[in-house]
Amino acid sequence: MKRGPYASRWEPVLAEVDPSHLRAATRLAMSGAVRSRAWDGAGWRAVVERSGTRRAFDVWLPKLADYAGHARDVARWLAMRPDWLAAHYAGEWDESFLDFLSAHQVEVVPTGETAARLRALSTCTCEEMDPLCPHVVAVLLAFIWEADTNPLAAFRLVGIEVDQLLDLVQEETAALASAAGASGRTDVPGDWSLEEWRKDAPVRPLGRMRPIVRPEIRP
Numbered sequence: 001m002k003r004g005p006y007a008s009r010w011e012p013v014l015a016e017v018d019p020s021h022l023r024a025a026t027r028l029a030m031s032g033a034v035r036s037r038a039w040d041g042a043g044w045r046a047v048v049e050r051s052g053t054r055r056a057f058d059v060w061l062p063k064l065a066d067y068a069g070h071a072r073d074v075a076r077w078l079a080m081r082p083d084w085l086a087a088h089y090a091g092e093w094d095e096s097f098l099d100f101l102s103a104h105q106v107e108v109v110p111t112g113e114t115a116a117r118l119r120a121l122s123t124c125t126c127e128e129m130d131p132l133c134p135h136v137v138a139v140l141l142a143f144i145w146e147a148d149t150n151p152l153a154a155f156r157l158v159g160i161e162v163d164q165l166l167d168l169v170q171e172e173t174a175a176l177a178s179a180a181g182a183s184g185r186t187d188v189p190g191d192w193s194l195e196e197w198r199k200d201a202p203v204r205p206l207g208r209m210r211p212i213v214r215p216e217i218r219p
């Protein structure tokens with residue numbers, strides 16, 4: 001399967017998965033065995049069917065971080081960078097967007113903690129002892145592959161839905177346009193509030209739940 005730039009960022013995480021589980025997960029995800037994904041506020045519930053049997057497993061995948069409260073910040077980035085938004089609509093990743101997300105450690109791009117988080121919190125009803133069983137990994141792959149050709153879908157992993165994000169982008173774009181019109185300037189207004197983001201993050205057992213914003217790197 002051809003991997004896009006987003007899926008490539010997941011290679012270090014997938015390298016920590018048992019190779020036989022990864023192969024089985026790839027088969028499951030490619031055959032459409034991952035069904036009925038539903039967000040429960042803390043993560044994703046999904047059912048993974050097992051081919052040739054009536055058995056199915058219930059999988060739960062934790063959110064990678066909680067950025068639901070930062071949806072508007074993400075929307076503002078996209079309003080400032082219409083090229084990033086255009087790439088999304090074209091079904092491809094803009095490398096500078098990926099680099100930007102990495103630089104700010106926005107965890108739609110996996111970090112060094114991602115594999116540990118998935119291993120510690122994911123659950124499955126199969127008998128496998130390894131938490132990164134084929135079913136858990138199949139659900140993860142389904143999300144990754146989807147986001148490879150639908151970049152904003154990556155934000156589902158941190159609790160932001162694509163439609164919600166696009167609605168906010170529209171609002172932020174309108175706000176930018178009217179601010180530029182009022183001031184007669186075309187540059188970005190200075191209300192880019194980093195203060196909220198700079199506050200110490202509430203640290204969960206598996207690390208930071210907020211992005212680290214580096215003010216010198218702007219959209």
Ligand SMILES: [Zn+2]
Nearest residue numbers: 124126133135
């Ligand atoms: Zn399983």
